[in-house]
Amino acid sequence: MFKVTINVDPKKDILDPQGKTVQHALLNLGFLHTEQVRIGKHIVIQLQVDSKEEAHAMGVKMCQDLLANPLTEEYSVEVEPC
């Protein structure tokens, strides 16, 4: 069993209206050092497969097929045994 941790974030060159609005709110609340806010999704999946490589490949495929929008989002996949 492997735990696959996936982070899906807006691509760097894409506008992130939510991140921008939250940054503004943090500045208003006095967090004056807030340079940038980007808001993405954190997805944890448990996979019953044999190897770490297999789990990783499956995580990447899941991102490509469903979890991430390739036009607007980028993703990272991390795997650890569990």
Added chain:
Amino acid sequence: MNSQLLKELNLDPHDYQEIVRRLKKEPKIVELGLFSAMWSEHCSYRSSKKYLSQLYTKGDQVIEGPGENAGVVKLTDSQYLTFKVESHNHPSAVEPFQGAATGVGGIIRDIFTMGARPIAGMDSLHFDYPNSARSRFLLNGVVEGISFYGNCVGVPTIGGETHFASCYDENPLVNAMVVGILDKANLRRSIAKTPGAKVIYLGAKTGRDGLHGASFASGVLDEDRKQRKGSVQVGDPFLEKLLIEATLEIIQEDLVEAIQDMGAAGITSSSVEMAGKGELGIRIDLDKVPRREPGITPIEIMLSESQERMLLIAKQGKESQIKEILGKWELDYAEIGIITETGCIEIFTGETCHCNVPIQLLLDPPENTTKPIRNPRIKTLVSNVPNCVPVEQTEAVLLQQIKNPNFGSKHWIHDQYDSTLFAGTVEKPGLGPSCIHIHGTDQYVGMALLSRGELCSIDPYEGAKTVCAIAARRITSLGLTPTAITNCLNFGDPTQEHTMWEFSESIKGMNDALSVLKAPVVSGNVSFYNEGEKQRIYPTPVIGMIGTGSLPNKPTLYFPQSGLICAVVGKTKKEYIQTDSIPRIDILLEKKTQDIIRQFILESTISSCISIDRGGLWYALVKSMLPKHIGLHIYKIFQEFTPGSYLLSESNSRYLIAFPSDHLDRIQNHLHGIAPLDIIGKTIENRFIIEGVMDLAISTIKEWHHQSLTQYFE
């Protein structure tokens, strides 16, 4: 000049030679970028201009016709309405959620730019049948995009249409219409007036979003085009809401002399058009333009299509007041340039000049000279409507018909749109026309947005004429008078003679209908190149009509109670959609019938009224029966028709009406010599009965109707 750059800019080599000839020099890169955008089909209307100039556009009610950000008509002595429909087809084909969302954002900006508060929207959507996975992906994304943007920005979406046909497989259509209301004094135009006036940029920062969007929309949608673009445009409805409030406040305080949103081709088109209309020049300092990312180049800034941006020209001395209002709404303020007397657009970073060309050259591209010639080999595949329904199959055919996604309930879509904001929406979406009350007045505004691509593909002239007639028929069924229209003309590749034939025939058809119906065109949009690699769409002119008037009673499209006489006004003939012919339309008869029906409604002679159009009497009946579960007992003998073929006839200029029996004489007298009155039965509680043929509970009909989309999505 290297051909790679021309390709990237989607600039035709002939155009390039023409640019060099007119400038009498090699253009700089930024100059070339400006030409590529301004001469694109999307911005320049180079294929359609000469046809559009023939459109019927005049009328006492018209304050502002085509050419402005949106058309303006008179509502009362002190208030105007402004409205327009626009397409966002290609972006929606690539990224349906953001494509549709930014489409809604764009049309809303066109409306508040005129000084109006946007009060209602509608959408016309066309996809392949939802049994295709890609079609479901597109429909789901587009509806979510409209829902996300429209609901958040605060413009109720009160109706529209969704059609399915396989020709929209590669190239779906997403057209959005918005209506706004304004006080007479707040009308603003996009014409620069005063040399020396400051040019102010407001709204979102500029990124590499949707680079070359204008030229993207000016070519056939193939794999290459889908890949070749900047980053996807992302809509921010919250920022747009702030822009609406700030802009309306700035206009209310009379601080600007001209204003335009940055739509296709961004800063380029807004600055060129405002200065060009005033026959003035403009100088822009790119260092002052707020940007989202480092390293963005001058040509990228000029062509960026980042959303939620406006350009305004300040009245002199009012700059600080503008800045103050923007500050209140937490919006950035940047003075990026100045209006000049040169007649040229000059673009600088520091001391470096990137561009200095006469604006009138940018606004005057060579015309597309493709001749409009019919190619008889181009056949359209239209599925025939059942026209000879055997008596024993009546029930099965009728039920199947309303489960078809083209005719069944669209509640799955409408339920995702806020349709009741502003508390003026008279009816829920889904009955055909929509209607809103203008608070503080006795005025009602009806809206009808529709198309009949399948008719236009068989006969673009008669088809376009029919679409206009139906729009007016629907407005009339509310008791209102057609005021004006906006159109979104969705066609194929304009370099093909057949496309231009379809286009010119449609324009003629619209003109012949609108001049009789007294509904001039006040705004619109042309979308060419709606073709994939495999197929072309039906020629699909979409008509958005508004009607206005005061009403003594709440308009009732559906049966209000049992015990009323139910009748069809107008002659029902054996007319159906066939591969080579469509139902005929007599526009003079259409107009005469409309005038009588309107009088019936205003004098409360009839209790309910709905237009019979797409799907025939059967579809009109379904819409009349479901809202209050009031059904109908049909006892009429259908003469030469079987019941099914009578109910599915698509003859034009007909209405389904219900009225108390003591009004019968009056109705017959008024219709005498103009249109026949076919009494078909009496309204009853809860059932739909055709004597001796079928007997169904309304709840059964509702169940079938309800499944049309949910069968694919839930």
Added chain:
Amino acid sequence: MLKVGVVIFPGSNCDLDAIRAVETVMNVKAVPLWHQDNTIDTDAVILPGGFSYGDYLRPGAIASHSPIMQAVKIYASNGGPVIGICNGFQILTESGLLPGTLLRNTTTRFISRDVSLLVTSNQTPFTKGFAVGQKVTFPIAHKDGNYQADPSTLQTLQENNQIVFQYVENPNGSLHDIAGISNKERNVVGLMPHPERALSDWTRTSDGVPLFQSLLSHLEAHV
């Protein structure tokens, strides 16, 4: 002269409807309260619907930290009548003025339709004019209207008769069909449906009129 304050946050979009309801039904002056204001001098406060700050992060989260909400907290603790409609309800739960929270609808989609509601308490300044058990129809228009609270909170709500409106047919998955609640003192009410859009039979239903009339008679009796 009575005055009712209508709070405007960046992104509020039902503010005009709330103002119109106050002015036409109650015939009382409506005063816009700006999110940056930190004092309130009106006789009641309405937090209207919309998408304050775009509903980014969580609906109502950013608005609940604005200066006006600090003022609303003091105002409410002094017994001032406060009603939050739709996004206003979300802001009230985010700021802790009402218990529980509003999650994404179980359908995961935005829902816009007319719903039938049961009035379950007429002990608040906003519902005095209704009968308990009365059915009313208001439109809903939200994506995050699924009311949830822990079991002890629900028990408290029930014991103190703080549930004000219940859905006849639950559209969004709300716990116990809850459409609206009040605080223990009953001066703060939040609901997801829109009474301010239900003021005329021409626009489908006028069932919202008694809500504003209730507030008027409450203010006339107490101010």
